[in-house]
Amino acid sequence: DADVTQTPRNRITKTGKRIMLECSQTKGHDRMYWYRQDPGLGLRLIYYSFDVKDINKGEISDGYSVSRQAQAKFSLSLESAIPNQTALYFCATSDRRGELFFGEGSRLTVL
Amino acid sequence: QQPVQSPQAVILREGEDAVINCSSSKALYSVHWYRQKHGEAPVFLMILLKGGEQKGHDKISASFNEKKQQSSLYLTASQLSYSGTYFCGTGADKLIFGTGTRLQVFP
Numbered sequence: 001d002a003d004v005t006q007t008p009r010n011r012i013t014k015t016g017k018r019i020m021l022e023c024s025q026t027k028g029h030d031r032m033y034w035y036r037q038d039p040g041l042g043l044r045l046i047y048y049s050f051d052v053k054d055i056n057k058g059e060i061s062d063g064y065s066v067s068r069q070a071q072a073k074f075s076l077s078l079e080s081a082i083p084n085q086t087a088l089y090f091c092a093t094s095d096r097r098g099e100l101f102f103g104e105g106s107r108l109t110v111l
Numbered sequence: 112q113q114p115v116q117s118p119q120a121v122i123l124r125e126g127e128d129a130v131i132n133c134s135s136s137k138a139l140y141s142v143h144w145y146r147q148k149h150g151e152a153p154v155f156l157m158i159l160l161k162g163g164e165q166k167g168h169d170k171i172s173a174s175f176n177e178k179k180q181q182s183s184l185y186l187t188a189s190q191l192s193y194s195g196t197y198f199c200g201t202g203a204d205k206l207i208f209g210t211g212t213r214l215q216v217f218p
Contacts, residue, residue, distance in 0.1 A: 059113075098158065099143070099155045
């Protein structure tokens with residue numbers, strides 16, 4: 001089983017719908033992150049959390065929210081999805097050294 | 112602010128060398144390098160810390176110039192398995208990634 005698991009792996013939805021992407025990890029790390037990947041733009045940080053009570057905005061947080069339900073779970077929500085949120089989303093965890101461990105990604109298409 | 116990577120793309124024959132550069136407008140305390148193969152998640156290669164240089168695995172190494180706020184990734188005697196997109200990441204407590212360098216190695 002993967003150390004960092006994302007669900008769903010693929011999702012197609014319509015404009016205006018609420019979407020939640022879930023991430024769970026078995027690495028025991030405190031730090032968790034959500035990144036978005038678009039062709040030519042690299043990986044951009046949406047939100048990050050250093051423990052259950054800590055939530056921080058990243059580079060592109062507008063239109064997104066997160067919830068850290070437990071040390072092992074970090075969810076990303078799109079309250080009202082729009083087409084330019086079509087992208088590949090990665091969850092990641094890290095230890096204190098900072099090395100990131102990525103999930104397999106969630107491909108979201110907003111029509 | 113995103114670090115800037117150059118070149119954007121590199122095409123090599125097996126056995127050739129390549130250098131990928133990463134520069135930042137901010138002071139750097141550490142630089143990370145990751146590789147992402149097509150259809151997969153990024154995978155950690157190495158971390159370079161302020162005041163030090165760390166060699167990675169295989170024939171991939173990197174340098175870190177704090178004064179110039181730059182890091183370079185060196186791929187020596189490239190193999191087919193080196194193909195992918197390479198990202199540098201900077202930041203003290205959260206990683207901000209560059210836009211990536213696509214490397215293709217052909218036989």
